[in-house]
Amino acid sequence: MDAVLDNLDVYVSGLFTTLRLCLWSGAIALVAGTVMASFRVSPVPVLRGVGTAWVTTLRNTPLTVILFFIAFGLPEIGLRGSYSGFAIAGLSLYTSAFVCEALRSGVNAVSAGQVEAARSIGLTFSQALRHVILPQAFRSSIPPLVSVVIAMIKNSAVAGFFGVAGDLSANGQSLTSAQGYAALPVLTGVVIFFWFLTVPAGLLLAVVERRVAVIR
């Protein structure tokens, strides 16, 4: 227990590093996933192909392997950056595939009448997507999207093993190995601090589900 209390500042700074990592990755993944979802439902065959390829590739590659490629492959061809930048890139690429799929199922759940109405008042496909389809799709995708975000927060723990300094998992690792604290209390602390991020997200989901649930 002392191991956690003595290093509370290490944990708190780790919490904020993890939070920053997740906010950036989440925002980028949300945008990229939305773009890919619109590609996947668009009338242009090439864009549909791009979206499908994106999702299939990223969803079927383990996150660890993606991070390996980015963190150790990019510097080898001369693209250098900070490890947290690499981690954000890898995490958001990986997550965007899941965001895309969650949103696409939301798009498919928008009732046909809505889409036909949009078309019959003369909206083009992109107008219908922006003003009619996506706003409704987002609402009905909120539960799966929150699950994706919670999974992403937990996946961000992998980043600590890829040279990102100072996030929760890296700090736990250095407390147990470099500083020789007993593993049980230190890692229990890491887990509890992850709960500070994931449990509120789950509770938020419960509230949001009740409030914006689409009534059909």
Add this chain to the structure above:
Amino acid sequence: MTAPPPGLRYDPPGPRGRRRVAAGTAVAVVLVLVVAGLALARLARQGQFAWSRWAPLLDPRDPSFRPLWHFLIGGLGSTLLAAGATIACSLVLGTLLATLRTVSARWYRWAVVGLIELLRGVPVVIAIFFASRVLPEIDPALDLPLIWYVVIGLVVYNSVVIAEIVGAGLAAVPRGQAEAALAVGLSRGQSLRLVLLPQAFWIMLPALIS
């Protein structure tokens, strides 16, 4: 999940639309080819395509070819072993947890639910790290092959995920089934085992596979 027929979301593009799509595609293909060419040129300048780099993977006469493939196939074997052991153990544990959750009396159900919810919030890497660091600390005599720490960590994580899926599957079996099972005199355990779980299994199969 099948998409509604595309005709619902947009009219099939007419001649002008098709021309625009073709033009846009051509431009995009050219752009992608240019970017890919630049990237490949950069890789080539740095000697990433030198045959000596790829020979261990592709050339059977290379001295490293056999050890490398041996290593990769060994890795595939270990991955399959870890995955198989994890799937088996976490299916059993997950089903047990879900059953426990549905049959438990109110005074201890919160403990089962709490356990599931808390374990669900543990990152899987941390679970594996936990197993590999904490178990030897608790019992220094414990000398498991490393792969079992992976399996333990994965089982802890996946059994609660599976418990959620099984729980949802059980909830999706029509109520009448449980009532009918009780009405013909099955105990709650029997009705779960003989009536509810077999039906829930088919409902949750897609989620389980993913």
